Amino acid sequence: MIMPYVWALLLLWVCSVELFWTPYDHRQDPEPNRDQTDPRDYHQDARQRERKECQRCCDPGELPSPQYSNQHHPQYQIRPQINITLLKGEKGDIGERGPYGKPGKAGHMGAPGPSGIKGNKGSMGLPGEPCKSYFSAFSVARKKGLHSNDYYQTLIFDTELVNLYSHFNMFTGKFFCYVPGIYYFSLNVHTWNQKETYLHVMHNKREVVILYAQPSDRSIMQSQSLMLELERDDQVWVRLFKGERENAIFSDEFDTYITFNGHLIKPKGEL
Secondary structure (H helix, E strand, C coil): CHHHHHHHHHHHHHHHHHHHCCCECHHHCCCCCCCCCCHHHHHHHHHHHHHHCCCCCCCCCCCCCHHHHCCCCCECCCCCCCCHHHCCCCCCCCCCCCCCCCCCCCCCCCCCCCCCCCCCCCCCCCCCCCCCCCCCEEEEEECCCEECCCCCEECCCCEEEEEHHHCEECCCCEEECCCCEEEEEEEEEECCCCCEEEEEEEECCEEEEEEEECCCCCCCEEEEEEEEEECCCCEEEEEECCCCCCEEEECCCCCCCEEEEEEEEEEHHHC
16 A cells, blocks of 8 residues: 555656756846946856857867857756666566467487386296197007997907007097197008908097908908098097998907007197
């Protein structure tokens, strides 16, 4: 509340000073009457006025120009000035925030920072899958002959030559696939005199190939081979046909005539 009164007093003071700051001009002074003044005072005032008049400097013998001899210049008095900026007012309120400017250009990429501190050791991960077999092979044999009966018979083998990872079950006479992929199989038998030889290589419950020989006075070796693409838990085995015909295969305890072989050619993951 005090500041408005201070400003008003300052403005009144400045206006009153300006009223008295007028240029002084000798021409406005009235010339004294010679009849009313002393002659000595009149000549003394005349000499003082001559000294106050501005005279042109000139070369000796040169008279001043009438243009400058009769010209009178106004005299000014010193006028004080006040720097109003020194009269600092009260701090105003903070204005509203302006709108956001446009995003600037992307700067240059800085230098890479220093390497951080080495972290703590992580926890142990979950156990992985069990080790898988990427190879599979078997070779089994039978030393006893077999005759057909009223139902189908699975050919059981009694001699194990090769059984890698025990993928061939000697009790059931079947090969179980644990490694999916392409397999090769072969079957070799010896025929019986005057009897028919009739067998199938089975893939699960499907008859895939047949090994057949007609009755003859002479016994001979017969073989069959094939390749199969197997999935996990598939089964491959040999089945003797049922006894509608007199069907048999020959073997003895001294020599091995009947063999069944198989091995993995390429796993499914590599196909």
